[in-house]
Amino acid sequence: MNRFLAHTGARYPIVQAPMGWIARSQLASAVCEAGGLGVIETSSGETENCQAEILKMKTLTSAPFGVNLPIMFLKNDAILQFICESGVKFVTTSAGSPAKFIAPLKAAGIVVYHAVPTVDAALKCVEAGIDGLVVEGAEGGGFKNPEEVSTLVLLQAIRRVTDVPLVAAGGICDGKGMAAAFALGAEAVQMGTRFVSCAESPVHHNYKQAILDAKETGTYVLNKKASPCIRALKTERTAAIYEAGIMPPDTFKGILDLYFGGDMEAAVGLAGQTSGLIDEIKSARDIIEETVAEFHAIAGRMGAIAAAQNFG
Amino acid sequence: MNRFLAHTGARYPIVQAPMGWIARSQLASAVCEAGGLGVIETSSGETENCQAEILKMKTLTSAPFGVNLPIMFLKNDAILQFICESGVKFVTTSAGSPAKFIAPLKAAGIVVYHAVPTVDAALKCVEAGIDGLVVEGAEGGGFKNPEEVSTLVLLQAIRRVTDVPLVAAGGICDGKGMAAAFALGAEAVQMGTRFVSCAESPVHHNYKQAILDAKETGTYVLNKKASPCIRALKTERTAAIYEAGIMPPDTFKGILDLYFGGDMEAAVGLAGQTSGLIDEIKSARDIIEETVAEFHAIAGRMGAIAAAQNFG
Known part of the structure; x- marks a missing residue:
């Protein structure tokens, strides 16, 4: 059983990244309705708006969704408390140490994944009791670790030191990237740029x-x-x-x-x-369904190589 | 049929990168004897030594091997002429435009792949009649394009614009990386750092x-x-x-x-x-055999996912 799906209840192991201001209910609900895991951002710092967006999600979809908590950007515990009481079942933390957030979130029955750019950061999270990791390769957009390690290398490096489920993030926008990530040990993928440029994204x-x-x-x-x-x-x-x-x-x-x-x-x-790989605005549903179909097609092609013990 | 294997006659689609001074007959012949494709460097600029190494290869292995021609570093046509008359069947060109080298090499019955760091460079090579491309992702060592694009993204970007066989280079040192590269459309992988640090590498x-x-x-x-x-x-x-x-x-x-x-x-x-992924000095044979076994094991696991139409 795919542990990310067990943790989140999503139909497909495809996460929409929590872009500040952009990852609101319009986008996240479209992702959820298509079987992916939409995530509501709080990195904008607009606490009340984000709380309203979390409440709105429940009117837009009955599918599970997540919330992101960017630790360094939190002004106080208001959004943490709100999330713990909101019925949300999945939180990704990022930008800072999740250590003191893991206990209250887990006490509220919430599964917690933390976004990490290095092996050292991953090890600290695992020690603190994290449920899973979002492995952020250097090719991704947004806030980055200045020590750039690609998704290809970072996934492997982190997979060696921990057995927790890994979500591959950075450089992935379709089923090819998803197949590569799974070959490297990921159990889910996260896409940011692909969803920023999708039909339901609220940006200009x-x-x-x-x-x-x-x-x-x-x-x-x-x-x-x-x-x-x-x-x-x-x-x-x-x-x-x-x-x-x-x-x-x-x-x-x-x-x-x-x-x-x-x-x-x-x-x-x-x-x-x-x-550089995205050349069409598509609906969240098309993105997710095409990704899953392509992922399975490539997995099938890999299976044929294994069966023949050749190289394609 | 894997086109890289057809082009080179190697048993496995695993290329040893042409590191200056290091990619000489001791290392390259060990790679060839293990079924990979050893490549002799000429980027050191030591023309006579490199010619001697090419001749020595024929005494050390009966398996096919390649030679690299770093175009910008060539002082004159001496090494080109030598290669054309040497019986070598596979050349990788790099560092500069291969346009004027393709015709004489092909006239000598040599298959030519060029190393590229961008889609634009790939398109120019294809237009010039190149047989295949070494796709050099930013995570690799040595001489790089300052515009960094990861192997994960670059392989896909180049795969979209051309159908020539692709060798994935950068970030790959084992069967996990090889499986990811094949999922992204590569037909072979090249390893540099892994072979610099192998038992038969001549470095300190x-x-x-x-x-x-x-x-x-x-x-x-x-x-x-x-x-x-x-x-x-x-x-x-x-x-x-x-x-x-x-x-x-x-x-x-x-x-x-x-x-x-x-x-x-x-x-x-x-x-x-x-x-960051290499933690043991191994023989070229162990590296190649373990890579192939792990590649096929992962391909088999992907095949099971496709058969079940699930996510592992």
């Missing part, structure tokens, strides 16, 4: 189009020697930040103008390397 | 031990804004280069003291992220 068309237009080399890792380190689409603004090597403190000030106003130079458009 | 034990000791975060990408951009093991010297952001021109001056004298601070020890 310009942001979706910028993802569709990007090549596989279409992102920068910025601010590697400071914090936060991020991966974002190439624009005039991000090119200047890349050249300078340091990100001005007001970089995110215009993020809502970019996300929802469509001004791609107003801030930085977070996205992963999969921008 | 300190270099092998540094690879064994490294974590998955144990390498830097250096000199991203100049040339050459490289991935190398973390040492005091590489930490200083990383901080400075630029690599002094004499960085490779002591490379033989590092490779063969074991002074890890004499130059930069090229290695990939798989350094």
Whole structure:
């Protein structure tokens, strides 16, 4: 039995990443209705709005969903308490140590996965009693560890040191990536950029189009020697930040103008390397169903190779 | 039929990368004798030594082997002419445009694959009539494209635009990586760091031990804004280069003291992220046989998932 499915109750082991402001009920419910696991963000810091979105999810879908708690960004325990009392059964924590959050969440009957970019971080979480890990390879978009390790290597490195279920994140947008992740020991995949650019994503068309237009080399890792380190689409603004090597403190000030106003130079458009693989806006349902079908087709092709003991 | 095997005559679709000074007959013949494809380097620029190594290969193994031609590093056509007359049947070109090399090599009955780090480079090679591509993901060691794209993403991006056979390179050191690469459309894998640190590798034990000791975060990408951009093991010297952001021109001056004298601070020890996955010196035969067995075991597990139409 796939442990991620047992932990979450989702039909398919496909998680929608918790992008700030974007991972709200419109997107997450579409993912859930298609059999994936939608996740509501709280990294925007808009506590009341996020609480309302969590409540709204229950009116939009009867399928299970998750909530993300980005530990460093939490101003107080309000959202933690709300989640513990909300009936939510699955939480991903990220951005900081989950140690003190695991006990209250588990006491509320919630399964907790933490997002990790290194083996050391994974080991600390396992020691703290985490139920599973989201393994965040360097190719993913958004907030990153400046020590870049690819999904291909990181999944294997973490799989060696722990037996907890792993969700592969970074570089995955379809059934090919899902098959590769499962070959490396993952039991689920998480997609961010693919869902930012899906039909039900609430962002402006310009942001979706910028993802569709990007090549596989279409992102920068910025601010590697400071914090936060991020991966974002190439624009005039991000090119200047890349050249300078340091990100001005007001970089995110215009993020809502970019996300929802469509001004791609107003801030930085977070996205992963999969921008180079995504060339069509699709519904969450099509993304999930095509991913599952392609995953099984590739798994079948691999099975034929094993049966023949050849190499295809 | 696996086209890489048809092209090369090797028993297994596992290529040993052409590391300068290291990929000589001692290592390459061990790989060939174990059923992989050993490749002799010429990037050291030691034309006469490399020619002697190519001749020596024929006394050490009756299995097919390849030669690498790093185009930018070639001082003249001497090595090209030598290869065309040598009876070698497989050449990988790299570091520059292969366009003017493809015709003479093919006229000599040689199959030519070129190493590419981007879709644009792949398309140019295909247009020039290349037989196959070595797809070089950012996690690999050595000389790199400063625009980093992971093997997971790059393989898919290149697979979409061409049907020529692909060799996956970067981040692969065992059957798990090989299974992931095949799921993504590769027909062979290339390993560098794994063979640098194998028993038959001619490098000093300190270099092998540094690879064994490294974590998955144990390498830097250096000199991203100049040339050459490289991935190398973390040492005091590489930490200083990383901080400075630029690599002094004499960085490779002591490379033989590092490779063969074991002074890890004499130059930069090229290695990939798989350094974090490698923790034992093994023979080339053990590496290849274990990789093939693990590849088939994982392919079988994937086949069972396909048969059950579940997720493991």
